[in-house]
Amino acid sequence: MIDRSMMNIQSLNKLISMMFVLFLLTIETIAQTKPSPPDQASINSFTSGMKKMPGFLTLYWDEGKGKIWLEIDKLDTEILYYASLASGLGSNDIGLDRGRISPAKVVKFERSGNKLMMTEQNYSYRALTDNALEKQAVEESFAKSIHWGFEIAAGGGKAVLVDATSFLLQDAAGASAAISRTKQGNYKLDPSRSAIYLPRTKSFPKNTEIEATITLTGEQAGGYLRAVVPSTNAITLRMHHSFVELPDDGYEPRLFDPRAGINSVSFFDYASPVDQPIEKRYIRRHRLEKKNPGPAPSEVVAPIIYYVDPGTPEPIRTALMEGTRWWAEAFEAAGFLNAFEVKLLPEDADPMDIRYHLVQWVHRSTRGWSYGGGITDPRTGEIIKGKVTLGSLRVRQDYLLAQGLIADYASGKPDDKAMMDLAMARMRQLAAHEVGHTLGLPHNYIASTRGRASVMDYPHPTVHLTSQNTIDISDSYQEGIGTWDKIAINMAYSNFPDGSDELEEIDKLVKAYQREGQMFLSDQDARPVGSAHPENHLWDNGGNAVDELDKTMKIRKIVLDGFSERKIREGQPLATLEEVLVPMYMFHRYQVEAATKLIAGVDYAYILRGEKDIPFASVSAEEQKKALKSVLATLKPEALALPPNILDIIPPRPYGYGANPREVFSRTTGLVFDPLSPPEIAAHLTLGFLMHPERASRLVAQSAMDPDLPSLEHVIDQLISATWKSPEFPGYEGEIKRVVDKLVLQHLILLSVDKSASSQARATAMFKIKELQGYIADSPTSVSNGQKAHNYYCLSLIEGYEKHPEETVNILTPLPSPEGAPIGQMDQSWLEPACNHDELPFHF
Structure with missing residues (x-):
């Protein structure tokens, strides 16, 4: 019994020892092991x-x-x-x-x-x-x-x-x-x-x-x-x-056609057969489904609803809602009934919520861009959220334009309702324009030459002269959606017959609008200053750019001749007249740019192989010479001079009213208004358009291909004849002429050293500088002392240029222009040496 008990005790001790060792090993293992993953927790x-x-x-x-x-x-x-x-x-x-x-x-x-x-x-x-x-x-x-x-x-x-x-x-x-x-x-x-x-x-x-x-x-x-x-x-x-949540696969992407006037998304498809393009393009559009699918008109399953920011003040809010609502007509023309609605955003709604297509009123410290964009499914091109940003100061610039054109704040006379009507008409057009971007449409800058066919153009206010030579602004901006806008919405959204080839159906629609005389050209063909199309411009008017320039110069002269202190309200500092003056003096700037594009211009369209009777040809010699004559007329001292009724009434700024340098003319005279800076600024803009390196290079090329077309040498000769070789003027106009002459020399020097220009364009500019040097040296000694000083100064510049051409470029530094683009900004960097031809932001 004792022996057996002892054995049991020994066995028990061994078992306890083993269990203790196992316990120690377990503790060590636990100590060396990381905690269990937390996804076990609830x-x-x-x-x-x-x-x-x-x-x-x-x-x-x-x-x-x-x-x-x-x-x-x-x-x-x-x-x-x-x-x-x-x-x-x-x-x-x-x-x-x-x-x-x-x-x-x-x-x-x-x-x-x-x-x-x-x-x-x-x-x-x-x-x-x-x-x-x-x-x-x-x-x-x-x-x-x-x-x-x-x-x-x-x-x-x-x-x-x-x-x-x-x-x-x-x-x-x-x-x-x-x-x-x-x-x-x-x-x-x-x-x-x-x-x-x-x-x-x-x-x-x-x-x-x-x-x-x-x-x-x-x-x-x-x-x-x-x-x-x-x-x-x-x-x-x-x-x-x-x-x-991404949209379901019920949306059917539509293939892109460059002639259709719809924005796109693109990607590389590496499953494409070797004999097919690898880059694929889908258009951008909203999902819009008919209750009864097919080409016939039908109610829609769910309408597209746009909401307007309730923070927008009246009467602007109503104008924005009216302009946005224009698009309902375009969708109805495409066969979609009750497809487009406009509402006021509920006060408790979050404007950032993707469920709301939004027209938003945004404040900034200075005027600037408005734009339309949003969120698009990059896989298919389906627009998920349309988002418009409207800068609130733009409407004030519209009102300022109307003020400069027709205001007459005579004592006791109420404000002219026509000025507010113009501003609200522009707000309706602007809302329609930016919402158009969010529906998938790009700019169509040629539409203004087709009877204001699209809200997707940039519109300058249309101003008419009455039989009594007074200003009429009652038709400044179009009302309602344009012909082109209906065409574009139809191509983007319409239902094609079952079993049809989509691109063939789009091609039919393209040929139909071409037969109607409509056309589509966008930013790449209009924004670059050196662009060539004779009809595709920003902020222009009329079917013919040259005729419209002549008309614009007449309107500008009437406005400037009648300009007085009655352009601002009583009690306002008189110096603030300058803010009203600037857009009136520069009223012609965009029409000058448009007319200049006819010089070395090329008429063309977006063409696919197999298309016939589509224009692709240089602008005729007659039209180019007509354009050159009108453009050079804007450099005449009598066109650039400010009338005495203006020079006599703009005093220095009073205390507390510092000038915004973007909204007034730069000057060299300190606080005192500079009568020579506006002519210098306007002439510099015209010469920048005319002597652009791409235009100069095309002039060389076009005359080489067709001797009947104007050459660069011809254009420079005409320029020098209209400036340097024109008769000397006395007084104020004589000083303006000398300002312009110096600018002509500056732009010739700029062209001669511009590496982006063709070698022959640079050579021609250099040769014409040498000819001009001889002309100045041989000038009569009987000229005024002011002219002698001018000639001596320019000869010294040419001598310095011949020794160090790259350094001479910066000797003359023309004054910068005030902000342009009737309701926004323009990048003028292209006018500077070592120019950068970057384009402007897409939406405006």
């Missing part, structure tokens, strides 16, 4: 006590910690993400507008262990095929972009929970980069002064909207920035984030 348990916002992506708000938690239950599913600015900076120059939308991204949330990657798909390169391996080959050949990596905090089943706070408090719209790019300072995000903005954070069944207040801190603030922020050491904005 989301419900983790978020207990937080405010839950269920929706497309469910949100949890932790009030105590100021954090937003995001429940992702759509792993490996494509969704749309984009950032936008809910509150802006207020500077047109920096460009951070209220409501500005950043490019949309198709993203996936992909899990890797304890991390969740937000990965942007690369839809610029694809393979439209059912072959999965072929698709994979393309996907692996081009980079993707991971925009954020989240740490998973909890999870259950197919859903995970992540802390999205840091992601949401970033500078997602690139505000600091925009400030740096415009040289307005060096700024970065300050997390301690940034937080979630809960009133605009909501989740809906198909979209989740989250907003944050962010603060940028920095130094070296520039003038644009200082003008709009209360303190330059802290810039606070509101950043908005949108997560959106």
Whole structure:
């Protein structure tokens, strides 16, 4: 018994020892092992006590910690993400507008262990095929972009929970980069002064909207920035984030035709047969379905609804709603009944919510661009959100134009209703124009020569002269949608017969509008200053640019001759007359540009192989010479001189009324109005158009191909005859002539050293400078002392140019022009040495 008991005790001790060793090993193993993945935890348990916002992506708000938690239950599913600015900076120059939308991204949330990657798909390169391996080959050949990596905090089943706070408090719209790019300072995000903005954070069944207040801190603030922020050491904005369900596959993409006048999205399709183009293009348009599909008119399944910002004041708000509503007529003409509606945005609606197509009223410190854009599905071209931004100061510039043309603030006389009518007519046209962009339409700048056929042109106010030579502005802007607009909407949205070839149907529609005399040409053919088409211009009027220039110069003369202190209200500082004067004196600037394009101009259209009877030819010699004559007439001293009734009434600025340098003429006379600066500015613009290196090079080429067409030598000879070789004037007009002569020499020098011009264009300019040198040297000695000084100065410039041509370019520095584009800005950098031919922003 004892022996057996001892054995049992020994066995028990061994067992206890083994268990103890096993326990120690287990403890060591646990100590060396990382915690179990947190996705074993319950989301419900983790978020207990937080405010839950269920929706497309469910949100949890932790009030105590100021954090937003995001429940992702759509792993490996494509969704749309984009950032936008809910509150802006207020500077047109920096460009951070209220409501500005950043490019949309198709993203996936992909899990890797304890991390969740937000990965942007690369839809610029694809393979439209059912072959999965072929698709994979393309996907692996081009980079993707991971925009954020989240740490998973909890999870259950197919859903995970992540802390999205840091992601949401970033500078997602690139505000600091925009400030740096415009040289307005060096700024970065300050997390301690940034937080979630809960009133605009909501989740809906198909979209989740989250907003944050962010603060940028920095130094070296520039003038644009200082003008709009209360303190330059802290810039606070509101950043908005949108997560959106992508549209279903019920939308049918429509192929792009360059003649159809519709914007496009493009991508490379590596599944394309070798004998077919690899780049594919779809047009941009809204999804619009008929209840009864087919070409016949039908009610729609769901209308397109646009909302107007209720923060817009009256009567502008009504004008915007009326102009936007014009598009209903275009859709009805295309067979879609009750397809387009306009409403006022509900007061409790979030303007950043993707469910609302929005016309938004935006304030800035200076006048500037309006634009139309939005969010498009990059996979198909389907427009998901239309977004219009209208700058509020533009309407004041319209009113200023009307004021300069017809105002007569005589004592006791009420304001002229016609001025407000013009401004509201422009607001209706502007709303229709920008909404047109959000419907898929680009600019059509040739429409103004087809009887104002499109709201997608840039319209200069149409001004008529009555039989009594008075100004009539009652027909300044068109009312209603244009003929071209109906054509374009029909090509973009119409239902074609079942089984038909889509491109063949579009081709039929193109040929139909061509037979009607309509045409489509856009930005690339109009914006560049050296562009060649004789009818495709910005801010022009009339069917013939030269005839309209002659008419515009007559209107300008009548307005300037009648200009008086009655152009402004009683009690207003008299010096502010200059702001009204500027657009009247420069009233001809865009028509000069239009007429100049006939010189070395080429008539053409967008042509596909197989098309016949489509124009492609140089403008006739007769038309070019007629244009040259009218353009040179704008350089005459009598055309450039300000009448005495103006020079005698503009005093220096009073205390408290500093001039905005963009809205008045630059000067060399200090506080006193400079009578020579407006002629210098206007002449410099005309010469910049006429002597542009691309135009000069085309003149050389066209005369080589056809000796009957004007040559560059002919144009320069005519220019010098109209300026240098014209009779000497006394007094004020004589000084203007000398200003213009110096500018002619300047532009010849610029052309001779411009490497973007053809070698023969540069050689011709150089030769003409040498001829001019001889002409000046042989000038009569009987001229005035002012003319002798002028001749001596210019001969010295030419001598310096011959020794150091590259250095001479900057000796003459013409004064910059005030801001142009009747209701916005123009980039005049092309007039400077080492010119940069960048185009302007697309929407205006």
